[in-house]
Amino acid sequence: MVPTHDPQLLKGVLSLLLLRLLAERESYGYEVVQRLRELGLSDIGEGSVYPALARLEREGRLQGRLVASRSGPARKYYRPTPAGSQALSEGTESWLSLAAVVHPVLVRRLPDPSTTTEDT
Amino acid sequence: MVPTHDPQLLKGVLSLLLLRLLAERESYGYEVVQRLRELGLSDIGEGSVYPALARLEREGRLQGRLVASRSGPARKYYRPTPAGSQALSEGTESWLSLAAVVHPVLVRRLPDPSTTTEDT
DNA sequence: CCGAGTACCTGGCATAGTCAAGTAGCAGGC
DNA sequence: GCCTGCTACTTGACTATGCCAGGTACTCGG
Numbered sequence: 630m631v632p633t634h635d636p637q638l639l640k641g642v643l644s645l646l647l648l649r650l651l652a653e654r655e656s657y658g659y660e661v662v663q664r665l666r667e668l669g670l671s672d673i674g675e676g677s678v679y680p681a682l683a684r685l686e687r688e689g690r691l692q693g694r695l696v697a698s699r700s701g702p703a704r705k706y707y708r709p710t711p712a713g714s715q716a717l718s719e720g721t722e723s724w725l726s727l728a729a730v731v732h733p734v735l736v737r738r739l740p741d742p743s744t745t746t747e748d749t
Numbered sequence: 750m751v752p753t754h755d756p757q758l759l760k761g762v763l764s765l766l767l768l769r770l771l772a773e774r775e776s777y778g779y780e781v782v783q784r785l786r787e788l789g790l791s792d793i794g795e796g797s798v799y800p801a802l803a804r805l806e807r808e809g810r811l812q813g814r815l816v817a818s819r820s821g822p823a824r825k826y827y828r829p830t831p832a833g834s835q836a837l838s839e840g841t842e843s844w845l846s847l848a849a850v851v852h853p854v855l856v857r858r859l860p861d862p863s864t865t866t867e868d869t
Numbered sequence: 870c871c872g873a874g875t876a877c878c879t880g881g882c883a884t885a886g887t888c889a890a891g892t893a894g895c896a897g898g899c
Numbered sequence: 900g901c902c903t904g905c906t907a908c909t910t911g912a913c914t915a916t917g918c919c920a921g922g923t924a925c926t927c928g929g
Binding site: 634635636637638639640641642645646649650652653668669670720721723724725726727728729730731732734735736739740 | 754755756757758759760761762765766769770772773788789790840841843844845846847848849850851852854855856859860
């Protein structure tokens with residue numbers, strides 16, 4: 630399987646997923662990458678996640694804290710701030726309403742031009 | 750209703766919608782904007798659509814032709830090329846599989862921290 | 870000491886939607 | 900004839916964000 634993954638489609642959705650996953654359970658970046666992969670986003674990379682986490686923290690939507698680890702460098706655990714929770718619910722609404730528009734359009738049957746436009 | 754529209758969420762989806770709408774029925778840019786608005790994408794602007802159409806044509810996914818109009822300047826009607834149809838079905842698949850990951854995550858119930866993590 | 874796994878960060882790049890402004894054809898009112 | 904407004908398309912500059920490549924650094928086993 631090579632194809633199916635248009636980077637553009639992830640735009641905006643990634644931060645939403647991060648907020649969501651971290652609302653469900655506090656995690657650190659490296660682990661978040663693994664959780665995303667388990668969800669099916671197999672080709673997500675650290676280079677996408679770390680910057681996104683940093684940005685969300687910078688914007689005050691996530692709060693991070695360092696925790697020493699015995700199996701490597703310190704981990705930076707994140708959880709949403711109140712602003713983050715609000716961003717999550719607003720973003721979720723945005724996504725759902727967009728999907729509610731897009732989905733039906735994409736799945737409705739295409740009129741077959743060869744059978745329907747004989748009169749054009 | 751003011752808020753709900755994160756521009757980033759549209760990334761990639763817009764071209765998909767364009768390909769789809771034009772596969773259903775040949776249109777020109779101005780009309781496509783109206784069709785998108787009718788679908789519910791009320792704050793889509795011409796400045797988003799025209800460049801997207803131009804890009805799709807440049808990439809060989811749309812073919813355009815000029816048609817004179819009696820109510821203004823010539824209209825440029827677009828329809829998908831074979832490459833465009835293929836892009837449409839691949840893109841649709843991408844979108845559906847992304848949505849299949851994102852949707853369940855976003856709608857599953859959030860564990861309420863105040864009732865579940867009293868021991869933290 | 871070295872390699873591998875864990876863990877994080879950064880700079881530079883490419884993509885694509887948005888805004889604002891401009892160009893132009895056409896119709897109706899005055 | 901001119902002005903206004905709608906139709907219709909184009910473009911440049913800006914911005915947001917995901918991605919790639921590379922770098923740092925800690926721990927452990929050999």
